[in-house]
Amino acid sequence: MRIGELAKATGIDVETLRYYERVGLVQRPARQANGYRAYGQDAIERANFIRHCRTLDMGLGDIKRLLDFTSKPDADCFDVNHLLDEHLVRVRAKLKSLRTLEKQLARLRTQCDAGHRAADCGILQDLVAAAHGEACACHPSDGNSSLSKRKARE
Amino acid sequence: MRIGELAKATGIDVETLRYYERVGLVQRPARQANGYRAYGQDAIERANFIRHCRTLDMGLGDIKRLLDFTSKPDADCFDVNHLLDEHLVRVRAKLKSLRTLEKQLARLRTQCDAGHRAADCGILQDLVAAAHGEACACHPSDGNSSLSKRKARE
DNA sequence: GCTTGACCCTGAAGTCGCTAGAGGGTTTAT
DNA sequence: ATAAACCCTCTAGCGACTTCAGGGTCAAGC
Ligand SMILES: [Zn+2]
Ligand SMILES: [Zn+2]
Ligand SMILES: [Zn+2]
Ligand SMILES: [Zn+2]
16 A cells, blocks of 8 residues: 555545654555555554544644554553543643633624724723733733743643 | 843743744844843833733734734724634634543543553553544545545635 | 852754645556 | 656744753852
């Protein structure tokens, strides 16, 4: 099987497959006499595994670790659970912040409905006022910089 | 005001401020005799505006456009509304996909609770089965590659 | 006077997960 | 024979930073 066929079979772009090979996610396949990559059927399995994990938004490093587990049947799967737990934490944190964000943006959007002068635009006024520190949680405005420190630790 | 003070006043990292200057988001400040950047009070306003918009997850290009509006009071604010609408669409799309993702991951996590052999791990088995094409929507498994084409158009 | 440490400077490279381009070679169909 | 469709490598670009290397500047304490 050539790379284009593997791409069609898995829905992964040819360039992406070559990229996965470069970073070690996909093993280097044998080559034909002309230098073309020659994949076996197992490459479809592996590529589909990667694709599925990517749709679950896992990082390539995590996917590599999971792939390694599939070839070590006697290993303890604790790390698999842990990896998934951490990923869930990340996803839930992002979900939470996106929900807040959506509310903020929806409210902001109501501040202007028709076209008028920029000076009278409720949205711009709202943004400027927030930057000024009025009723806004995003910048500390007191002396401490806990927010940036927290971000740095994440 | 030196860059470290501006950083502390706004909660934006020093390196990030220099990066914003490089990409034209923050105007180049005057310099002291020793080459240090010397900011005025207005720099705090502008930097806080940027920070606030970043917590609303706007791109630097959008923020620049908004900043430009704040100095053009007579412009029509239509583009401001439009920019916000597009951003809301993006945020809501991401929110929707994250909600689906969270459900999938939460279900997957239930497949294994205690440590055992990787070969018996319900999570790994689930992932392999999904990659195999069982009850999984992420890869087409039929002949067409509509999914990848759709993605390319987006 | 001299070192220590906290600042500041520039420019370049690394991060992640691709994506696109340049500049070729090979195969297949007409 | 020629064109389209495929394949190859190597390189650079995206966004929004972060980090590193290799310096310069300045106040305080000994
Ligand atoms: Zn799948
Ligand atoms: Zn408006
Ligand atoms: Zn704010
Ligand atoms: Zn398990």
